[in-house]
Amino acid sequence: MPSLTSVVGAATATFSAGLVVVPRVLIGTIGMPDTAQTRALLRAIGARDTVIGLAMLTAPGGRVRDLAIGARVLSDCADAAVLPAAVPDRGRAAALRLSAVAWAALALAAAVWDRRAR
Known part of the structure; x- marks a missing residue:
């Protein structure tokens, strides 16, 4: 059975x-202006989070794995702030x-759950 961190990582990556x-999916949902700059920004965030999610999924x-989770939590906190x-x-x-x-709380909770399960 996969770890909860792996499941959260897979959801993040997907x-x-x-x-x-398709950055417009999120642009429309959150109501940001649909500009080339906004699409580029969301693509960059998507690429960052895809890599982090894959790291959470595959890291031993x-x-x-703790570093991957830390990256997820910190990037989500930065996103929430900015x-x-x-x-x-x-x-x-x-x-x-x-x-x-x-999302930050979910990643952190998954890490705590997995650590306690060990």
Whole structure:
């Protein structure tokens, strides 16, 4: 049975790869302006998170996996702090912030769960 961290990593990689291919899905959902710059930004975030998700999925337990989880948590916290400023609608900006924090919490909870299961 795969670790919970691997499952969260697979979900991260899958969603993020989709964001690289079709950034407009998230642009429409969060209400950011649909510009070439916004699409490039979301593709870059998607590429970053695809790599982090694959690292969470494939890294052996221990320090390497902990580093991958740390990268996920820190990047989500940075996203929560910075990205909502680019969303004109305050409600959608708050939802974006909450979503980023929730993903960070999920990754951290998965890591704690897996460590206790060892």
